[in-house]
Amino acid sequence: MTDQPPLMWRTGSKVVYANDWMQVREDEFERTDGSTGIYGVVDKPDFAIVVAEQDGIFHLVEQFRYPIGRRSWEFPMGGWPPGKSGSSLELAQAELREETGFTAGRWQAIAHLYEAAGFCSQGFDVFHATDLTAGDHAREDSEIDMVQGAFTAAQLLAMILDGTIIDSTTIAAYGMWQMLRTAP
Structure with missing residues (x-):
């Protein structure tokens, strides 16, 4: 594993779906070059x-x-x-x-x-x-x-x-x- 700084970071987040077993969120992010975007993430317990x-x-x-x-x-x-x-x-x-x-x-x-x-x-x-x-x-x-x-x-x-x-x-x-x- 390297100790490089992250190339993107979250600037906002909202849950778009959730039930007892999982949730789906949309994260707004920004990259080091200033560009932005949206990333979909599924969160589930380990x-x-x-x-x-x-x-x-x-x-x-x-x-x-x-x-x-x-x-x-x-x-x-x-x-x-x-x-x-x-x-x-x-x-x-x-x-x-x-x-x-x-x-x-x-x-x-x-x-x-x-x-x-x-x-x-x-x-x-x-x-x-x-x-x-x-x-x-x-x-x-x-x-x-x-x-x-x-x-x-x-x-x-x-x-x-x-x-x-x-x-x-x-x-x-x-x-x-x-x-x-x-x-x-």
Whole structure:
């Protein structure tokens, strides 16, 4: 990261849409050359994603994703519901238990990334969970169609390469886990 001064800064802002999960704002900005413009920003709370792995087997969930009109295999992930909060680790633990029923005896924080930094302020924390113990899931109503599956590393990689896994946060989380695992 460099310590260069910002090339643009906000001179005004207004919220143009908001609900319990997100808001969209229009920011007026000025550049260092004096030119001005408007930038649309989606603000959403950060979320957590869990690379749940036990002895080389990865646990994913699949659900219908309305914005893209199709089902998607993903690592367990999510954010706090409106009115609730806690640490990113507590969120990861809650999402793993809620979506898969698993609890984990070991947790490792891997990275904090941003989902779409060109238009969205939302970030996410990547965790690796091991020493898994099975239990009953407690899915939300919006996750009623969710199923879970267990995959080897070879199967997971094949699913990424053949386009079965299309979720960028899942692919980024797996890539970060791989880099951490193989780093000197």
